[in-house]
Amino acid sequence: xxxKSEEDQLNRLEAQVDxxxxxxxxxxxxxxxxxxxxxxKVLKHGLAILNDSKKRSALGTEEWTLCEQVAVAxxxxxxxxxxxxxxxxxxxxxxxxxxxxxxxxxxxxxKGLWAEAEKAYSSFLEDNPFDQVIHKRRVALAKAQGNITxxxxxxxxxxxxxxxDHDAWRELAEIYISLQxxxxxxxxxEELILSQPTNPLHHLAYADVLYTIGGLENLQAxxxxxASTINLTGGKNRRALFxxxxxxxxxxxLSKGRNKEDKDSPELQLxxxxxxxxxxxxxxxxKLPLLTSALKSLRVSS
Amino acid sequence: xxxFRDCGDIKKDLRYLxxxxxxxxxxxxxANRGERKSRERERGAMAEDLVLDTAIRDWVLIPLSVVMxxxxxxxxxxxxxxxxxxxxxxxLVKEGQVIVRARNxxxxxxxxxxxxxxxxxxxxxxxxxxxxxxPKGQAPNAQxxxxxxxNMAMDMMKKxxxxxxPQTLTFAWVNFFFSGFVAAKIPFPLTQRFRAMLQNGIDxxxxxVSYVSSRxxxxxxxxxxxxxxSIILGEENATDDTQRMMQMTGFGFDPTKPxx
Numbered sequence: 001x002x003x004k005s006e007e008d009q010l011n012r013l014e015a016q017v018d019x020x021x022x023x024x025x026x027x028x029x030x031x032x033x034x035x036x037x038x039x040x041k042v043l044k045h046g047l048a049i050l051n052d053s054k055k056r057s058a059l060g061t062e063e064w065t066l067c068e069q070v071a072v073a074x075x076x077x078x079x080x081x082x083x084x085x086x087x088x089x090x091x092x093x094x095x096x097x098x099x100x101x102x103x104x105x106x107x108x109x110x111k112g113l114w115a116e117a118e119k120a121y122s123s124f125l126e127d128n129p130f131d132q133v134i135h136k137r138r139v140a141l142a143k144a145q146g147n148i149t150x151x152x153x154x155x156x157x158x159x160x161x162x163x164x165d166h167d168a169w170r171e172l173a174e175i176y177i178s179l180q181x182x183x184x185x186x187x188x189x190e191e192l193i194l195s196q197p198t199n200p201l202h203h204l205a206y207a208d209v210l211y212t213i214g215g216l217e218n219l220q221a222x223x224x225x226x227a228s229t230i231n232l233t234g235g236k237n238r239r240a241l242f243x244x245x246x247x248x249x250x251x252x253x254l255s256k257g258r259n260k261e262d263k264d265s266p267e268l269q270l271x272x273x274x275x276x277x278x279x280x281x282x283x284x285x286x287k288l289p290l291l292t293s294a295l296k297s298l299r300v301s302s
Numbered sequence: 303x304x305x306f307r308d309c310g311d312i313k314k315d316l317r318y319l320x321x322x323x324x325x326x327x328x329x330x331x332x333a334n335r336g337e338r339k340s341r342e343r344e345r346g347a348m349a350e351d352l353v354l355d356t357a358i359r360d361w362v363l364i365p366l367s368v369v370m371x372x373x374x375x376x377x378x379x380x381x382x383x384x385x386x387x388x389x390x391x392x393x394l395v396k397e398g399q400v401i402v403r404a405r406n407x408x409x410x411x412x413x414x415x416x417x418x419x420x421x422x423x424x425x426x427x428x429x430x431x432x433x434x435x436x437p438k439g440q441a442p443n444a445q446x447x448x449x450x451x452x453n454m455a456m457d458m459m460k461k462x463x464x465x466x467x468p469q470t471l472t473f474a475w476v477n478f479f480f481s482g483f484v485a486a487k488i489p490f491p492l493t494q495r496f497r498a499m500l501q502n503g504i505d506x507x508x509x510x511v512s513y514v515s516s517r518x519x520x521x522x523x524x525x526x527x528x529x530x531x532s533i534i535l536g537e538e539n540a541t542d543d544t545q546r547m548m549q550m551t552g553f554g555f556d557p558t559k560p561x562x
Contacts, residue, residue: 129392164402190415191403193413193414194406194407221415
């Protein structure tokens with residue numbers, strides 16, 4: 001996860017580099033470290049450094065890492081010739097490298113030659129069945145072909161061995177949500193919450209899934225998770241505030257017929273509504289009437 | 303599973319140990335003073351403070367430290383070169399990951415609904431096919447496994463050799479070249495018990511125990527340069543002998559028996 005300070009630094013460097021103020025190398029290093037996806041900028045500035053022979057020799061051994069980074073960015077921007085050139089240069093320098101082989105597989109993927117890419121990846125996996133990145137590339141390959149069920153299969157097999165990889169769990173959860181398999185997605189989000197309990201995004205996503213599945217128990221749990229998200233973000237997450245209001249009104253609707261023994265106090269909803277109104281007044285006062293009418297309709301039905 | 307000693311217990315033990323040592327030190331110091339005073343009265347005042355030549359500092363202490371640092375760096379690079387590319391065992395990798403996942407479950411159990419927690423707990427500790435379930439007595443003894451697996455045994459041998467040989471050679475070198483004179487003065491007073499350990503080459507029994515030979519400087523460096531190595535070589539370096547020595551004594555660990 002990228003922290004706020006790192007995000008600020010990245011934006012500052014980006015602005016500086018865009019206005020031709022130098023510092024391109026620091027920007028590229030930061031992008032590489034934070035693993036953010038900025039293919040167009042990386043391609044432009046990386047290529048500028050690589051084509052300038054003076055700057056290139058100033059890098060020394062870092063030149064090859066930059067080459068790899070530019071190759072991946074080029075594939076992302078679909079400039080396959082640039083990518084092919086970079087990979088050729090890397091292959092000349094490191095003839096037996098698995099890392100370069102992986103790049104070549106990615107190039108095959110980018111060109112759309114699925115069968116060859118699949119063959120390349122399988123041969124890598126035969127040599128080293130524990131290469132996590134190659135496993136993930138196979139999943140990406142299946143996903144790019146539109147073969148979601150194969151992707152799920154591969155990912156499940158991967159997670160069978162490497163079950164502590166939270167990125168993989170997140171990917172699986174998103175795939176399940178795209179297929180509307182909400183119960184399985186809820187399981188994946190539970191894994192994520194277990195591995196990173198202080199990350200509010202996981203709580204929020206889990207609450208969303210629970211709310212979508214519906215049912216009284218799930219709605220109550222969803223309300224708790226929205227509340228914990230609000231707790232973890234210090235009340236700044238508007239989506240969680242909305243979630244609390246929606247959950248309370250949905251619970252009220254479901255339990256209209258029953259007696260109000262275990263009805264939670266309406267305090268939580270009132271607090272959330274107050275926080276939302278204050279936020280909107282501060283940031284988008286023009287939309288405030290919309291908000292109040294929407295919330296009023298929620299409260300009426302509860 | 304593990305029974306960790308409470309922090310309070312350790313502190314209590316340390317406090318007790320330090321008090322005992324302090325008293326021993328006081329008593330022996332007084333005894334020394336008495337003895338010394340009596341000797342002085344016999345032979346007249348004796349110069350207690352030896353003046354050590356600065357040449358000792360230049361030609362003994364500093365070169366010895368430099369040599370030990372260089373040998374440590376050399377060992378680090380040699381161990382890097384000799385390390386064979388380890389093909390991870392499938393079972394070990396999976397077990398490692400299962401343990402991480404189960405540890406997360408234990409740590410963050412309050413954050414998920416009780417039903418899902420119970421389901422996961424059953425998944426791990428189920429008697430028939432639980433991932434972490436180990437029937438009593440069947441746990442592989444770590445030491446037996448260590449010797450039966452030939453790869454692991456070779457690795458252990460290599461690591462031990464790379465530790466023992468440089469230590470032995472350096473010790474022999476120090477003893478051969480740097481013995482028979484006083485090398486340094488320890489800034490705090492010590493009891494007579496340490497004389498045998500610290501003053502091996504000095505055959506005078508009347509010299510204050512604070513004046514030590516170069517062997518003690520070697521040992522000081524051996525244990526003290528660990529911190530320096532972790533700064534200049536990064537965290538994982540093969541020169542962490544003391545850690546490995548501690549590891550060697552900790553076998554015979556059966557995870558199924560409670561209270562290990």
